[in-house]
Amino acid sequence: MTAGDAGAPSIEGEALQTGPAGGVARRLAAAGAWLEERLDRERDQLAPWLPVGLGLGVAAWFALPGEGHWTAFLLIALASVLLPLAVAADTRAGRALAIFALAAAIGCLNIWAKSERVAAPRLERERMAEFDALVEAVQELPAEQKVRMMLRPAEGSGLPPRVRVNVAEKDRPEGLEPGASVHLRAWLMPPAPAAVPGAYDFARAAWFQGLGASGKALGAVAVTAPAKAQGWRARIADWRQRLANHVRARLAGSEGGVAAALATGDQGGISEEDAEAMRRSGLAHLLSVSGLHLTAVVGAVMLLTLKLLALSPALALRFRLVVIAAGAGALAGIAYTLLTGSEVPTVRACIAALLILAGIAIGREALTLRLVAVGALVILLLWPESLPGPSFQLSFAAITAIVVLHDHPRIHALLARRDEGWPQKVGRGLLALVLTGIAVEAALAPIALFHFHRTGLYGAFANIVAIPLTTFIIMPIEALALFFDLFGAGAPFWWLAGQALGFLLWLARTAAEAPGAVVLSPAIPAAAFGLMVAGGIWICLWRTGWRRWGLVPVALGAAWALSARPPDLLVTGDGRHLALRTADGELAILRGRAGDYVRDLFSEASALEEELLEIEQLPDAACTEDFCAAPMMKDGTVWRLLATRSDRLVEFAPLTRACRSADIVVSDRRLPSTCVPRWLKADRALLAKTGGLAVTLGPTPRVETVSDQVGRHPWRWVEAPPRPAFRPRAKGKEERPPARSPI
Numbered sequence: 001m002t003a004g005d006a007g008a009p010s011i012e013g014e015a016l017q018t019g020p021a022g023g024v025a026r027r028l029a030a031a032g033a034w035l036e037e038r039l040d041r042e043r044d045q046l047a048p049w050l051p052v053g054l055g056l057g058v059a060a061w062f063a064l065p066g067e068g069h070w071t072a073f074l075l076i077a078l079a080s081v082l083l084p085l086a087v088a089a090d091t092r093a094g095r096a097l098a099i100f101a102l103a104a105a106i107g108c109l110n111i112w113a114k115s116e117r118v119a120a121p122r123l124e125r126e127r128m129a130e131f132d133a134l135v136e137a138v139q140e141l142p143a144e145q146k147v148r149m150m151l152r153p154a155e156g157s158g159l160p161p162r163v164r165v166n167v168a169e170k171d172r173p174e175g176l177e178p179g180a181s182v183h184l185r186a187w188l189m190p191p192a193p194a195a196v197p198g199a200y201d202f203a204r205a206a207w208f209q210g211l212g213a214s215g216k217a218l219g220a221v222a223v224t225a226p227a228k229a230q231g232w233r234a235r236i237a238d239w240r241q242r243l244a245n246h247v248r249a250r251l252a253g254s255e256g257g258v259a260a261a262l263a264t265g266d267q268g269g270i271s272e273e274d275a276e277a278m279r280r281s282g283l284a285h286l287l288s289v290s291g292l293h294l295t296a297v298v299g300a301v302m303l304l305t306l307k308l309l310a311l312s313p314a315l316a317l318r319f320r321l322v323v324i325a326a327g328a329g330a331l332a333g334i335a336y337t338l339l340t341g342s343e344v345p346t347v348r349a350c351i352a353a354l355l356i357l358a359g360i361a362i363g364r365e366a367l368t369l370r371l372v373a374v375g376a377l378v379i380l381l382l383w384p385e386s387l388p389g390p391s392f393q394l395s396f397a398a399i400t401a402i403v404v405l406h407d408h409p410r411i412h413a414l415l416a417r418r419d420e421g422w423p424q425k426v427g428r429g430l431l432a433l434v435l436t437g438i439a440v441e442a443a444l445a446p447i448a449l450f451h452f453h454r455t456g457l458y459g460a461f462a463n464i465v466a467i468p469l470t471t472f473i474i475m476p477i478e479a480l481a482l483f484f485d486l487f488g489a490g491a492p493f494w495w496l497a498g499q500a501l502g503f504l505l506w507l508a509r510t511a512a513e514a515p516g517a518v519v520l521s522p523a524i525p526a527a528a529f530g531l532m533v534a535g536g537i538w539i540c541l542w543r544t545g546w547r548r549w550g551l552v553p554v555a556l557g558a559a560w561a562l563s564a565r566p567p568d569l570l571v572t573g574d575g576r577h578l579a580l581r582t583a584d585g586e587l588a589i590l591r592g593r594a595g596d597y598v599r600d601l602f603s604e605a606s607a608l609e610e611e612l613l614e615i616e617q618l619p620d621a622a623c624t625e626d627f628c629a630a631p632m633m634k635d636g637t638v639w640r641l642l643a644t645r646s647d648r649l650v651e652f653a654p655l656t657r658a659c660r661s662a663d664i665v666v667s668d669r670r671l672p673s674t675c676v677p678r679w680l681k682a683d684r685a686l687l688a689k690t691g692g693l694a695v696t697l698g699p700t701p702r703v704e705t706v707s708d709q710v711g712r713h714p715w716r717w718v719e720a721p722p723r724p725a726f727r728p729r730a731k732g733k734e735e736r737p738p739a740r741s742p743i
Helices: 011-018 020-041 049-063 067-088 092-117 202-209 232-250 253-264 272-280 291-310 313-318 321-339 344-362 369-382 390-407 409-415 422-452 459-485 491-513 526-541 545-563 596-606 652-660 684-690 706-710
Strands: 127-141 146-153 163-168 181-189 213-217 222-225 454-456 518-520 569-571 578-581 587-589 627-634 637-644 664-666 680-682 693-696 702-705
Touching (some): 020 092, 049 067, 049 092, 049 526, 067 092, 092 202, 092 369, 127 232, 163 181, 232 253, 232 321, 232 459, 253 272, 253 491, 272 454, 272 491, 291 313, 291 344, 291 459, 344 369, 369 390, 390 409, 390 422, 390 526, 409 422, 422 459, 422 526, 422 545, 454 459, 459 491, 526 545, 569 596, 578 627, 587 596, 680 684, 684 706, 702 706
Parallel strands (some): 163 213, 637 664, 664 680
Antiparallel strands (some): 127 146, 127 181, 146 163, 181 213, 181 222, 454 518, 569 578, 569 693, 578 587, 693 702
8 A cells, every 4th residue: 555545444444334334333333313303302201211210120020930030030130230331331321221130130039139138838628726916906897796816826836927817796805905814715717819810819928927827716705915015007007996986977878987097097997888889980999098188188287277377477487397287287197197097008108208398498390200209119118018919000090191191281281270260270170181181091991901801981070079079078088087176076077078978979880870880801911911011101101202112012011901802711719619700701600609708709800781691501511519511612612611619529431431422621629640630630739839820722722821920939738740631522412411410
């Protein structure tokens, strides 16, 4: 190369810049620049993603089956921390990704460590026990005519260190209160896992509560020693129970139950019919003390303090009354949180309220997504086990939807206060309530469908009346009634509160009974729910146009959820109860004497509200006192079901022949090895390993088990066995089973 060529690019350099590698490099550089520009515009929105990363780690621990998968997640998260720092540490995207991944790793480690920290012995099998115990807490359940005790059995009893026992109201002794010593006989059982896939998992909740057994007292309970000096937690719990009893003594029925729930969070006095009406109408959130109630208490105390102090010109001139009022509101909020049991929604609301009051005191903006994020961060660090529960999800989804809606520039401009007549102000206020209600219902619907398999359609409109009624009428009147009870003059206020609460319950019943008031859904796949949640978070936490990309996972998750089919056969973990879906889409159960809990369980899992049939009522079924046989038609194939429904011994030879002619055999007892059905034998031996079953039939039948959902988490009972092998049957119409005994 000559001197004149020194500044000219070489042929090889030109090839690198114009060849395929150069094109990829330019595209990567352009994408990086675009991402940097986007994140620079969204820099104020990056902080709220910190609790999302923390929650991702917690959710991964609950979703993944065992230690190997949790370790793999942690390694991937740590790699995601180091790689961006090594490649793009000087970019906003690299630092944001590294911090997000680090938060995910911390979240997974935090919940894993807590699950080990709270580990406590559990009862291995059902048993009757007679023992002495110390009463930790007492919860009144007047609607069910029973009392729930949290007990610490005496050493040497052979029982777990913490058990929960229900006592019939008629067997309740005098002096049963926290700190007392009792002697009782009780039927105890281990914390029950989910009865069928997708149902409520009490064993998981009990694990993090340190609860090793639950059951009911057999006969009267004897108080052997009166209550001793209690710790501050026990004293607060005792005050809460006394206050709830006082409120229910002033107001009878569900009105008193709702009033007690507003004052203390105790919902035990609300009848099941009225509680169901509140759920169906979308008003159940009023029963759980959360942001609405705490805001009303804090706001009322702050306003009252400010007005009273302002009566003194000397105080008004010498002190910042707003700061003093904010301090009084903060103390009231903390006291109300402790009094109502410090549940997750209340703690979240209290943290947010304290931050808002601090902002007011220093002259900053009151409510932002950052405050919501701080509340979520505190909850996930201290109580990470609350993440998979509906309380946490509903609470944060609602407050986030409200903040995002009112933070939108167009909505903010539409609802902003202005100089106008009172009709326009009232109309604008009603519009704000309607828009807020619709936004909240849209945010809560997927969560309600995932956890409860149902959601209300008229909640947004019922809340237009219910929320102002509760906030500005019922709670202030109840507060006045409690205050004047100190002087024995609260009766008129209790009467007014009863009338307002009666109207609230009437509104709930009316909305619940309206045509099409409830949308039902079978169990939604966890992955579909995760897509909807991820899309919703993306939409809520960004401000620029790329927030619309969150609609894609929301739509995919919704389509997946809508395509989910209800199972054709449900079997509880004990094998005593099953429900099959008929060709007409109805549900038939094995035992006609099954209680409301079992019937509701099957109805929710199958997305049906109709009255359940009994298998022996089906025209093609053949039942005796010991067995039931019934065919199930699916996609042109007939599946034969055989189920036991007694514990009496039967002859082996007929049982063997009946098993061979059946595709699926279900029993709550261990069946002999000679019982070999064509496909699935779900007897006591199998169900003890798998838990409840959800069977979907068709060309590729599928069996979901409770143990699949539990995995190897510490509250599991045993590991799951291999899935049963499927033996395909010839399609076509088969002859009906004879209308006689199946055996």
